[in-house]
Amino acid sequence: MIKTIKDLDLKGKRVLIRVDFNVPMKDGKITNDNRIVAALPTIKYVIEQGGKVILFSHLGKVKTEEDKKTKTLKPVAERLSQLLGKEVLFVPATRGEKLENAIANLKEGEVLLFENTRFEKGETKNDPELGKYWASLGDVFINDAFGTAHRNHASNVGIAQHLPSAAGFLIEKEVKFIGGAVDNPERPLVAILGGAKVSDKIGVIENLIEKADKILVGGGMMFTFLKALGKNIGKSLVEDDKVELAKSLIEKAGDKLILPVDTVAAKEFKNDTEFRVVSVDEIADDEMGLDIGPATVELFTKELKDAKTVVWNGPMGVFEMENFAKGTMGICEAIAKLENATTIIGGGDSAAAAMQLGYADKFTHISTGGGASLEYLEGKTLPGIACLEK
Numbered sequence: 001m002i003k004t005i006k007d008l009d010l011k012g013k014r015v016l017i018r019v020d021f022n023v024p025m026k027d028g029k030i031t032n033d034n035r036i037v038a039a040l041p042t043i044k045y046v047i048e049q050g051g052k053v054i055l056f057s058h059l060g061k062v063k064t065e066e067d068k069k070t071k072t073l074k075p076v077a078e079r080l081s082q083l084l085g086k087e088v089l090f091v092p093a094t095r096g097e098k099l100e101n102a103i104a105n106l107k108e109g110e111v112l113l114f115e116n117t118r119f120e121k122g123e124t125k126n127d128p129e130l131g132k133y134w135a136s137l138g139d140v141f142i143n144d145a146f147g148t149a150h151r152n153h154a155s156n157v158g159i160a161q162h163l164p165s166a167a168g169f170l171i172e173k174e175v176k177f178i179g180g181a182v183d184n185p186e187r188p189l190v191a192i193l194g195g196a197k198v199s200d201k202i203g204v205i206e207n208l209i210e211k212a213d214k215i216l217v218g219g220g221m222m223f224t225f226l227k228a229l230g231k232n233i234g235k236s237l238v239e240d241d242k243v244e245l246a247k248s249l250i251e252k253a254g255d256k257l258i259l260p261v262d263t264v265a266a267k268e269f270k271n272d273t274e275f276r277v278v279s280v281d282e283i284a285d286d287e288m289g290l291d292i293g294p295a296t297v298e299l300f301t302k303e304l305k306d307a308k309t310v311v312w313n314g315p316m317g318v319f320e321m322e323n324f325a326k327g328t329m330g331i332c333e334a335i336a337k338l339e340n341a342t343t344i345i346g347g348g349d350s351a352a353a354a355m356q357l358g359y360a361d362k363f364t365h366i367s368t369g370g371g372a373s374l375e376y377l378e379g380k381t382l383p384g385i386a387c388l389e390k
Contacts, residue, residue: 002388003166010051016138020145021057042144042168052106055113062118077113117155131158144168147369149384160387177365185309194219195314203378218292218316235288262293271321290324291317297330313346336362346373
């Protein structure tokens with residue numbers, strides 16, 4: 001059991017909230033504010049409870065001084081002000097007198113956001129001094145950044161070692177849905193796995209072989225499995241060093257593992273190239289598979305029909321290219337039409353695909369953390385959550 005935000009008294013307290021404001025930006029403008037919106041329930045609750053809100057997040061990778069010019073959270077503070085309908089004070093510092101004074105002057109219900117945590121080199125190393133310093137700025141700590149819950153950083157684990165700590169509403173929701181789907185699902189549990197590489201999903205497949213009723217495999221990773229079955233995959237994406245592993249997973253899973261029966265094949269990796277639908281037994285030497293075909297969509301849809309819990313992680317093809325997005329669209333549609341099932345997307349590209357295709361509101365839960373949700377599906381302990389356990 002994790003401690004949640006409602007377990008803490010917040011009135012008059014300096015409430016440190018680690019949020020995930022790692023949003024996509026272009027030319028200093030936010031192109032998608034989903035992660036900011038996802039944090040609103042926790043922020044509003046602290047405001048209502050009379051807490052003093054101190055927000056902090058990372059934004060992208062910060063490797064050079066030059067990166068600091070483009071990775072500032074200032075545009076996030078401006079967008080958050082609009083979403084909350086109240087001023088969000090932005091402090092362009094991660095430590096020091098300016099930040100400390102701003103926090104000391106905060107009144108109940110006011111909101112402050114300080115600068116990108118990765119401007120501090122010790123953040124990603126979970127530097128104990130940095131964690132202790134940030135903890136000294138608050139009275140209680142709320143972690144609501146599921147996207148970094150699989151990271152052992154100063155801004156989550158480091159702070160939690162020094163303050164009464166709890167999960168925000170977003171992390172609580174992620175634990176309920178993803179944890180529940182794997183550990184206590186309503187059956188049948190069907191997992192759909194896609195994306196480019198088998199190596200990214202080995203742990204997930206091994207964990208789900210024990211727990212799922214069916215595992216449907218698509219995306220680029222399907223070709224490593226097809227090669228393991230002795231099929232000619234032409235120029236398709238393959239991880240040759242994982243073929244033997246794929247073979248052992250096929251044997252271990254038995255009839256739980258369902259592989260594609262057809263693919264959309266082309267000679268070049270671009271949208272406007274010629275393509276054709278072929279059986280997985282008929283891929284030519286000079287072709288590459290870029291999507292699952294219509295017969296596979298039909299097969300997977302049939303397997304999903306009676307599912308009561310569905311977990312989907314990874315697109316079925318190169319969905320960024322219109323001609324190779326039909327498989328992902330078909331699976332999205334099939335899951336969206338399930339009426340009595342708990343349907344969960346495990347973040348990353350599959351979440352982006354569902355949103356892009358207009359199906360986001362048809363799913364029970366869309367995870368905000370790609371890497372974190374993958375590790376959770378593997379059955380791993382996430383450090384950013386373990387530190388909140390009662």
